[in-house]
Amino acid sequence: QVQLVESGGGVVQAGGSLRLSCAASGRTFSVYAMGWFRRAPGKDREFVAAITWSDGGTVYADSVKGRFTISIDNTKNTVYLQMNSLKPEDTAVYYCAAMGARRRVISTPPVYDYWGQGTQVTVAS
Numbered sequence: 001q002v003q004l005v006e007s008g009g010g011v012v013q014a015g016g017s018l019r020l021s022c023a024a025s026g027r028t029f030s031v032y033a034m035g036w037f038r039r040a041p042g043k044d045r046e047f048v049a050a051i052t053w054s055d056g057g058t059v060y061a062d063s064v065k066g067r068f069t070i071s072i073d074n075t076k077n078t079v080y081l082q083m084n085s086l087k088p089e090d091t092a093v094y095y096c097a098a099m100g101a102r103r104r105v106i107s108t109p110p111v112y113d114y115w116g117q118g119t120q121v122t123v124a125s
Contacts, residue, residue, distance in 0.1 A: 034050065098112060
């Protein structure tokens with residue numbers, strides 16, 4: 001099992017920045033990739049970004065490219081999501097997820113095995 005705890009959410013003005021953190025514990029040696037997803041009110045869960053644990057390869061959703069950066073600190077078993085130039089449409093609950101085995105696709109929710117509880121991000125216009 002892998003446990004994930006997110007932090008760093010809050011309320012920010014449009015154009016501002018936030019950094020989310022996701023601390024992983026448990027069988028982290030088995031993790032292949034980590035991802036961030038979000039769910040806005042009335043919408044489905046949406047892929048934001050992902051990173052592979054071993055080589056740091058990254059994938060981003062088009063809607064956040066150039067504004068968000070995902071990174072990993074292997075020494076702390078922590079994944080970060082730096083969010084800049086935030087927009088009101090970025091408002092959502094953000095979830096961290098861990099993939100327990102290598103899979104071909106890393107941008108869809110079903111391939112992730114473990115999920116955090118979520119952290120609210122609100123961007124005021």
